[in-house]
Amino acid sequence: DADVTQTPRNRITKTGKRIMLECSQTKGHDRMYWYRQDPGLGLRLIYYSFDVKDINKGEISDGYSVSRQAQAKFSLSLESAIPNQTALYFCATSDSVRAQQFFGPGTRLTVL
């Protein structure tokens, strides 16, 4: 079984709709991250959380919100989706000892 899972894997939605992307991990890591990937721009950090009570904005947090429901779960919400939020979204985890991050398979989001 995958250590970091993301649901849904693909989603098409309309402008103005609220959408939630979910991430779960079984690695027991305390740190979780949300990135978006756009062609030619690499991965950019949206939000990150170092434990359940810690939420931090990343480089591009505008238009997004997150919820850390438990150590193993970290959700990303788009309150009112817009077309330029069309991207590939990745969740990642790490522990507080090693710097290495482990990535989920990604969610491809299309906003029409």
Add this chain to the structure above:
Amino acid sequence: AQSVTQLDSQVPVFEEAPVELRCNYSSSVSVYLFWYVQYPNQGLQLLLKYLSGSTLVKGINGFEAEFNKSQTSFHLRKPSVHISDTAEYFCAVSEGTDKLIFGTGTRLQVFP
């Protein structure tokens, strides 16, 4: 602030030829350095990492990278590529066990 520059957005190469993917970073403190690979329609997988110690780091699938502090570089090399190495490669930097800053990626295309 940290930044990562991947100098080549695309690198075409014939099978069994050597390849070097370039990565330069800027940071005023000691850093951890990473190379991740993304195969088509998949998430990111760690190729190798430099945390400390020997400046020559060996990773999976025959890849290696050399940390050069004076040139602030962490170039990725493979002496003989295979068709299966076709993928996008991302260099990333962190200032400790913290969030990663990614480069914009290099697409390696291996031709028969």
